[in-house]
Amino acid sequence: MLGLNTDIGVDLGTATVLIYRRKKGVVLQEPSVVAVNNDLGKVLAVGEEAYNMIGRTPGNIVAIRPMKDGVIADFSVTEIMLKNFIERACKRKMFLKPRIMVCVPAGITSVEQRAVLEAATRAGAKQTFLIEEPRAAALGANLDIFEPSGSMVVDIGGGTTDVAVLSLGDLVTSTSLRIGGDKFDEAIVQYMKNNHNLVIGERTAEDIKKQVGTAYPELKQDTMEVRGRDQVSGLPRNVTISSEEVYQALKEPVSSILECIKQVLEQTPPELSADIMDKGIVITGGGSLLHGLDKLLQDEVDTPVYIPDNPIGSVAEGTGKALEYLDKLESSLISSKSISKKNRH
Template structure:
C-alpha cells in the first residue's frame, strides 16, 4: 500500500513537526523551518537543512519558521513545508490515494486558526483532516486511559504554547493555553545575556544554553557553559562563562506565567476531579518540560506529585498516532474528542 493510503497523524509544532504513519510509528521529526529564495520564491530547504541556515543566510535567501505561538503565521509556507514532508515520508513517489490526517492544535485555537490548519492539510494532499487538542493527544501518548471517569492533569510545554488541561471521559473539562513556552525561554535567555553581560547571542545559542544548563529549580551542581556572542560595548566577538544558577533568574518570568496558568486551571476544576488529580499526579510533556527541575518546581508549588512523561517530546505525536485507531468512529460522530473539524 502506498504511503498516502495510510492514515497519518501530525504534531504540527512551532519548533518541530513529527509525523506518525499508521502501522509504522513516528517516521519523521524535523524542525519547523523553511528556506526560500526571495527573488524567485523557490523553496530551497525544509526541516533540519533549513534550520542550519537560520541567521546565516545571504541577502537573497531567507530561513523562516512558518508557525508562531502554536498556530500558522505563514499559510503558504506551512502548506509547502507539509507537502515537502509528505514527499519525504513517501520516498518521493507519486500518489494515487490520499490519506486521512489528524493534526494537533493548541487547546486555545480560534475557529479561523483551525480552518487554516485544515486547509493547509487539504492542500498538502489529504483526503480529510481532523483536529485534536494537544493536551488530549499528549495524555494518550503518555499512556493515560482518558476514557475513564477519572481526572488527569496534563501540562504540555511545546515551542510556542503551553497547554494545561484536566481530562476525564475522553474530553477536556478545564484547560488553559498560553503563548509562553520554549521560544519564550529562548527569548528570556537572549534578554538576560544582553542585560547582565552586555553580550548579544543568537536564537540557536540561546536554545543550546537552555538545553545544556537551563534549569528552573536549584540544582546540586552548578553546571556552566562557554558562550560566544557579540559584545554590545565593543562590537567584537566575546566568550563568557554562564552558570546554570543564572538560568534560574533568566527563566523566572515565563516560568511564573506557566505556574499561574496551572494554578488557574486547578482553581476552576470540580473538587472531585481535583481529588483524582491529587491521587494520579500531574504529567508533563513537550520539549519545554525537559528543562531541569520543572517537575520538582510544579510539585513544590502545587503540592501534587508531578512527573515528566517517559518520552516527553514524542508524546503528542504518539497520542495522535494512537487516535488514528478512532478515525472511523470520528466519522460517525461517536468519539468524544473535545474539539475536532473534518473536511472532505
C-alpha cells in the same frame, strides 16, 4: 475503504513537526523551518537543512519559521513545509490520500482552525481532523482518558503551553498560554544583552538552555562558555554563564506557566481534583525537559509530577492513536467535513 496504514498524525509544532504513521510510530521529526530565496521566490530547503541556515544566510536567503505561538503565521510556506514532510514520511507519492489528524493548541480560534484544516487538505489530506494538544499528549502518554476519572496534562511546546484536565475522552477544563520553549530562548537572549552586553542568536540561547538551564538551581550548578558579539565594541567575545544565571533568566516565563497550571487546578471540580492528587500530573513536550521543572511543579502544587518516556513524541503518538479511537472521539473533533458542511448551510 482507505487503507488504515495511510492514516497519519501530525504534531504541527512551532519549533518541530513530528509525523506519526500507524504501526510505524514517529517516522519524521524535523524543525519547523523553511529556507527561501527571496530573489527567485524559490524554496531552497525544508526542515533540518533549513534550520542549519538560521543566522548564517546571505541577505537574499531567509530561514522562515511559518508557525508562531502554535498557529500558522505564514500560510503558503506552511503548506509547502507540510506537503514536503508528508511526502517524506510516506516515502512515496501517495496514491491514496491519507486521513490526517493534526494537533492544535487548546485555545485556537475558529479562523486559526480553518487555516490548519485548509493547509493539511491542500498538502494532500483526504480528510483532516483537529485534536487539542493536551488531549493528544494524554493519549500519547498512555493515559486512559475515556474513564470517568480526572487526568491532568501539561504540554510545553515551542510556542504554547497547554494545560488541561480530561475525563470521559474530553476536556473538562483547559487553557492555552502562548509561552513555551521559544520564549525561554528569547528570555536567555535578553538576559545576555542586559547583564553581559553580549548579543547571541536563538540557536546559542537554545544550547545554553539545554546545557546549563534549570528551573531548580539547587539541583544543578553547571557553567558554560558562550561566544557572542559585544554590544559596545561590536567584536566577538566569550562569557562564562552559570545555571543560577539561566534560572534567573527563565524565572518569568516559568512562573507564568506555574500560574497557569494553578488556575486550571482551581477551576477543576473537586472529585476530579482528588483523582489528580492520586494519579499525578503528566508533563510533555520539549519544554518539560528543562532541568528541574518537574521538581519545581511538584513542590508548588504538592502533587506528583511525571514525565513520560518520550515527552517530545507524546503529542505525535497521541494524534496517531486518536485516529484509532475515532469512533469515540469524532463527535468532539473539528474536521474538514464538519467545516465544509457549515459552509454549505
